Amino acid sequence: xxxxTSSSERTGRHGGPGGAPDRYARQTAADRPGIAQPVxxxxxxxxxxxxxxxxxxxxxxxxxxxxxxYWRNYGVHPSIANTDGxxxxxxxxLDSGQGDATVLLGSSRMYFDLQLPVxxxxxxxxxxxxxxxxxxxxxxxEDLADDPRFTGRVLVGVAPDLFFSGFGLHKGAPRxxxxxxxxxRIGQWLSMRFIEPYLAFDDPDFALQAVLARQxxxxxxxxxxxxxxxxxxxxxxxxxxxxxxxxxxxxxxRDLARRIWRQDFEPSPDDPTPEEMLKxxxxxxxxxxxxxxxxxxxxxxxxxxxxxxxxxxxxxxNREFPRERSWNALLAATGAPxxxxxxxxxxxxxxxxxxxxxxxxxxxxxxxxxxxxxYGIIERDFWGPGATGAAxxxxxxxxxxxxxxx
Amino acid sequence: MVFxxxxxxxxxxxxxxxxxxxxxxTTRKINLLLASYLFYSAWNPPFVILLWISTVVDWYAAQGLxxxxxxxxxxxxxxxxxxxxxxxxxxxxxxxFLLDSFTAVMSTIGVAWHPARxxxxxxxGISFYTFATMSYTLDVYLRRALPARxxxxxxLFVTFFPHLVAGPIMRPTELVxxxxxxxxxxxxxxxxxxxxxxxxxxxxxVLADSFLSHVAERVYxxxxxPGALDAWAATLAFSGQIFCDFAGYSTTAIGAALCLGFAMPxxxxxxxxxxxxxxxxxxxxxxxxxxxxxYLYIPLGGNxxxxxxxxxxxxxxxxxxxxxxxxxxxxxxxxxxxxLYLAAERAxxxxxxxxxxxxxxxxxxxxxxxMLVNVTWVFFRAKTFGKAGVALRGMxxxxxxxxxxxxxxxxxxxxxxxxxxxxxxxxxRARTLEAVIARAPAVLxxxxxxxxxxxxxxxxxxxxxxxxxxx
Numbered sequence: 007x008x009x010x011t012s013s014s015e016r017t018g019r020h021g022g023p024g025g026a027p028d029r030y031a032r033q034t035a036a037d038r039p040g041i042a043q044p045v046x047x048x049x050x051x052x053x054x055x056x057x058x059x060x061x062x063x064x065x066x067x068x069x070x071x072x073x074x075x076y077w078r079n080y081g082v083h084p085s086i087a088n089t090d091g092x093x094x095x096x097x098x099x100l101d102s103g104q105g106d107a108t109v110l111l112g113s114s115r116m117y118f119d120l121q122l123p124v125x126x127x128x129x130x131x132x133x134x135x136x137x138x139x140x141x142x143x144x145x146x147x148e149d150l151a152d153d154p155r156f157t158g159r160v161l162v163g164v165a166p167d168l169f170f171s172g173f174g175l176h177k178g179a180p181r182x183x184x185x186x187x188x189x190x191r192i193g194q195w196l197s198m199r200f201i202e203p204y205l206a207f208d209d210p211d212f213a214l215q216a217v218l219a220r221q222x223x224x225x226x227x228x229x230x231x232x233x234x235x236x237x238x239x240x241x242x243x244x245x246x247x248x249x250x251x252x253x254x255x256x257x258x259x260r261d262l263a264r265r266i267w268r269q270d271f272e273p274s275p276d277d278p279t280p281e282e283m284l285k286x287x288x289x290x291x292x293x294x295x296x297x298x299x300x301x302x303x304x305x306x307x308x309x310x311x312x313x314x315x316x317x318x319x320x321x322x323x324n325r326e327f328p329r330e331r332s333w334n335a336l337l338a339a340t341g342a343p344x345x346x347x348x349x350x351x352x353x354x355x356x357x358x359x360x361x362x363x364x365x366x367x368x369x370x371x372x373x374x375x376x377x378x379x380x381y382g383i384i385e386r387d388f389w390g391p392g393a394t395g396a397a398x399x400x401x402x403x404x405x406x407x408x409x410x411x412x
Numbered sequence: 413m414v415f416x417x418x419x420x421x422x423x424x425x426x427x428x429x430x431x432x433x434x435x436x437x438t439t440r441k442i443n444l445l446l447a448s449y450l451f452y453s454a455w456n457p458p459f460v461i462l463l464w465i466s467t468v469v470d471w472y473a474a475q476g477l478x479x480x481x482x483x484x485x486x487x488x489x490x491x492x493x494x495x496x497x498x499x500x501x502x503x504x505x506x507x508x509f510l511l512d513s514f515t516a517v518m519s520t521i522g523v524a525w526h527p528a529r530x531x532x533x534x535x536x537g538i539s540f541y542t543f544a545t546m547s548y549t550l551d552v553y554l555r556r557a558l559p560a561r562x563x564x565x566x567x568l569f570v571t572f573f574p575h576l577v578a579g580p581i582m583r584p585t586e587l588v589x590x591x592x593x594x595x596x597x598x599x600x601x602x603x604x605x606x607x608x609x610x611x612x613x614x615x616x617x618v619l620a621d622s623f624l625s626h627v628a629e630r631v632y633x634x635x636x637x638p639g640a641l642d643a644w645a646a647t648l649a650f651s652g653q654i655f656c657d658f659a660g661y662s663t664t665a666i667g668a669a670l671c672l673g674f675a676m677p678x679x680x681x682x683x684x685x686x687x688x689x690x691x692x693x694x695x696x697x698x699x700x701x702x703x704x705x706x707y708l709y710i711p712l713g714g715n716x717x718x719x720x721x722x723x724x725x726x727x728x729x730x731x732x733x734x735x736x737x738x739x740x741x742x743x744x745x746x747x748x749x750x751x752l753y754l755a756a757e758r759a760x761x762x763x764x765x766x767x768x769x770x771x772x773x774x775x776x777x778x779x780x781x782x783m784l785v786n787v788t789w790v791f792f793r794a795k796t797f798g799k800a801g802v803a804l805r806g807m808x809x810x811x812x813x814x815x816x817x818x819x820x821x822x823x824x825x826x827x828x829x830x831x832x833x834x835x836x837x838x839x840x841r842a843r844t845l846e847a848v849i850a851r852a853p854a855v856l857x858x859x860x861x862x863x864x865x866x867x868x869x870x871x872x873x874x875x876x877x878x879x880x881x882x883x
Contacts, residue, residue: 028847034678039705039710042551043585043677045585045587046586046675048601048670050601051845051847051850055607058607061858065859065862066866188454189413189414192422193413193418196418208872223819225819228815
């Protein structure tokens with residue numbers, strides 16, 4: 007890792023080559039105290055630089071081509087990078103004439119499961135997707151509450167382990183959107199037009215250091231090391247996102263994804279105590295109450311939705327965040343309406359055959375059917391003309407059950 | 413904009429194109445000046461005004477210095493320049509720090525005072541360009557140099573984008589003469605400049621950001637108490653991170669300037685092969701250490717007024733040098749520790765004058781220097797003295813039965829990168845990069861360059877800021 011270097015020591019007593027003098031050796035300011043420093047010397051080493059550069063470019067291109075091919079063979083397609091900059095582009099739409107839009111806020115379930123084209127087909131307007139994986143939507147909800155230009159509707163996804171813990175991989179996104187520099191903005195624009203649509207390997211999951219770090223290195227005794235969540239989704243320029251097909255199609259990858267979730271289901275010494283958890287849950291509910299009060303004051307409709315999970319993930323959520331203590335408490339405190347997937351047969355994976363390969367997110371086609379079903383309920387019971395705004399759950403028997411082939 | 417960004421790639425390509433057009437030299441200099449303002453305003457456009465203030469004040473101060481006949485008038489012009497620059501630096505960089513320190517002092521004497529936080533945003537690179545512009549007036553004041561002949565050359569010296577935000581800290585006599593005659597890079601300079609930029613970006617994006625930074629974060633930004641292995645691994649990782657980050661920036665800057673046909677001075681000289689702290693500061697951030705020497709240590713008396721004044725000047729210089737790095741007492745402690753090391757070395761050298769160590773002792777002294785430098789990095793990296801204390805206790809095995817924090821992979825990364833880095837510094841301590849490249853077969857140079865480019869791209873750096881931008 008050499009740097010911009012030179013040396014005034016031609017042949018050191020120790021550590022120097024001791025051979026032929028270095029004809030590129032030069033003094034630095036360190037060698038010239040108390041004088042005006044002269045124009046620096048910057049010699050170019052002798053090499054056939056034209057051929058060297060051409061060779062380097064050719065070899066780098068071959069290496070990159072091989073790397074790209076490897077990941078394409080793994081099943082990766084180019085998709086838009088899910089960055090704070092991409093989020094900011096959607097956020098700014100609310101400040102530039104689309105303040106009355108429908109906004110989707112939530113964590114990865116809201117992000118991967120709800121399909122914007124389906125919603126647009128039914129509603130006539132495409133919603134703005136501001137969900138972020140691994141992130142409680144509260145920071146974004148507070149950001150909307152602080153913005154008087156937003157007067158639309160918000161669908162807030164509640165993933166219990168994120169919403170009630172306040173956890174946020176991307177909770178800095180609202181701040182980023184406010185502080186993004188012109189340089190970052192241009193970089194985002196360039197990247198999503200000239201890099202991301204063409205390169206499959208351009209995903210944090212396939213970065214060299216991530217690939218190396220997840221190899222089966224021996225573990226230090228007493229050090230519990232978590233596997234990081236792998237690539238789960240593919241994103242488009244307006245943040246319409248769906249579950250990556252490999253998660254459903256490749257049994258090994260699906261099992262890996264489940265194994266990664268299981269790490270969270272097991273108790274860890276770093277877990278908060280039950281008292282700490284309760285305190286945090288209350289704090290999150292209080293944050294929601296305050297944000298909703300500000301939103302409602304200017305007529306914004308807010309609807310909570312608990313999106314489906316299945317299998318061991320659902321069991322974990324029911325155990326750690328029982329509905330009575332979390333979801334019911336949230337609705338009671340905020341006074342906002344909500345849709346809990348288990349209350350609606352149209353939304354239940356067990357009845358509709360929605361495919362959740364790793365228990366937490368829906369396969370692409372299931373997401374499309376689910377979006378249509380959810381939209382129908384929202385329009386009928388909450389936001390459509392004639393909706394009461396706080397409809398009770400429909401009895402199971404009143405709704406036709408679609409037996410899916412999944 | 414940062415060098416490690418797509419925006420810069422496009423910007424730099426445009427600048428190279430504009431600079432190669434068959435235009436007059438003045439026009440090309442104006443292009444470079446405008447490009448440099450664009451480069452700076454890509455962070456936060458209003459802060460360009462500060463750059464203009466610094467430029468204009470020092471231009472007129474230097475003109476005033478030349479025309480002034482009385483010593484008092486010369487002093488006044490010099491003071492105007494110093495106060496304007498330090499005033500800006502003080503307000504933007506140290507305002508909140510001074511307020512916090514005053515509040516803490518009041519609190520210790522029982523006065524509860526809670527001033528509102530000022531929420532001042534630190535303009536990127538302000539410490540660098542204020543030092544560069546001050547050196548202009550100070551060189552004129554000290555009669556070391558004449559003022560620039562025209563304001564365009566001077567403004568371009570202040571603003572030239574390769575060195576603007578994180579150095580190397582240029583002196584006017586190093587750069588202004590290069591603007592006086594038309595310059596365009598030769599093909600060889602352009603290609604070697606691109607090679608230097610690749611080396612610099614590899615240091616920054618691959619080594620510092622992708623492999624080393626999170627190791628330091630996992631220990632220094634965690635609530636867990638580190639044992640000896642974790643504390644040392646994190647500190648060594650930071651020693652590698654800060655070198656690769658900052659030397660990487662300097663190398664990229666030098667390469668970018670060379671692509672345009674300009675020479676910038678060396679800023680690092682394999683510092684982790686230093687034997688002793690005098691040697692370390694002749695190899696680490698050379699343009700800052702020589703700036704502090706020329707404009708602070710020597711005017712304070714240097715070594716011309718006996719041992720007591722010498723030690724006082726040394727400590728003052730290093731404490732202020734520490735404070736230059738950041739508005740936090742931990743940086744002052746970092747500088748103070750280096751001052752103590754330098755003072756101790758001076759005393760030992762005086763006691764053992766004429767002693768020449770053998771090769772093993774020489775190597776041992778070098779490794780001791782590196783270890784002691786690592787102790788200072790604890791104060792540089794830790795956000796509070798409490799955190800620094802925890803890390804130091806860990807490094808000296810005083811944290812008892814602390815559990816492991818870092819995974820095996822992180823330990824392997826640190827062991828591999830840091831030992832390779834130190835070894836390379838030792839192998840290169842009396843060589844130049846240019847000599848090594850000149851001796852290598854062209855195929856090898858091509859291959860290594862290709863690997864650097866490949867690594868830079870596949871680690872997918874996210875354009876994180878260089879550490880020294882905050883200074």
